[in-house]
Amino acid sequence: MAETFSLEALKTRMQKSIASLKDELAGLRTGRASASLLEPITVEAYGSRMPLNQVATVTVPEPRMLSVQVWDRSMAGAVERAIRDSGLGLNPASEGAVIRVPLPELNQERRKELTKVAHNYAEQARVAVRHIRRDGMDLLKKLEKDGTISQDDSRVKADQVQKATDSSVAEIDQILSVKEQEIMQV
Incomplete structure (x- = not known):
């Protein structure tokens, strides 16, 4: 052909x-919280790298806070580590299966x-x-x-x-x- x-x-x-x-x-941070901020992050899960949205739900409860609800509690540590190591300057705090990610002032x-x-x-x-x-x-x-x-x-x-x-x-x-x-x- x-x-x-x-x-x-x-x-x-x-x-x-x-x-x-x-x-x-969309993943670049401005002054406001956005669930899309965490989209580029991949997590070491079940022996391979997976996008964060395949192991957890990201919500925005407050203008300067993200909440990450991990579906499998055993993955919480890996998700927290992935967010911390993402280079976005975020410092997540784990509360069991929920990880709170406060957004610092830029x-x-x-x-x-x-x-x-x-x-x-x-x-x-x-x-x-x-x-x-x-x-x-x-x-x-x-x-x-x-x-x-x-x-x-x-x-x-x-x-x-x-x-x-x-x-x-x-x-x-x-x-x-x-x-x-x-x-x-x-």
């Missing part, structure tokens, strides 16, 4: 990169660190979008070389790919800007 070019497929892949960025940024230095992390996530998303662009451009060159599409068609489609790339990168920058303001807001 011959390869075909689909601008929609490329746009869909770019949107997936942006969705991934949004998920990663100081200016910590806010700057979180902003740097957000910039790294955004850069990874931009790189992913550029890789998708390169894949599309390579396919266009190959199709043109094989004679499947004309040079003019190739040029038009390449412009469309570039426009899609530019709009995706602009969306990533916009998302980053909003998150940055959220983090720096005291």
Whole structure:
């Protein structure tokens, strides 16, 4: 089967990169508690690494407190350790099968660190979008070389790919800007 070019497929892949960025940024802490803060954490459970949401329920009882209800009481220690070692600067306190995670006030230095992390996530998303662009451009060159599409068609489609790339990168920058303001807001 011959390869075909689909601008929609490329746009869909770019949107997936942006969705991934949004998920990663949701885990970055601002001044308020959010259950999504603990989503990236994995726990050593039953001989393998599992996402926290597969061994416990995370709730937000207060604006500056998370509550983690562990389903299997024997896993409480591992969950507490995973939260402490996550690099999010959290200090969980275990009360049996319930682990309370108070969110400390963010100081200016910590806010700057979180902003740097957000910039790294955004850069990874931009790189992913550029890789998708390169894949599309390579396919266009190959199709043109094989004679499947004309040079003019190739040029038009390449412009469309570039426009899609530019709009995706602009969306990533916009998302980053909003998150940055959220983090720096005291």
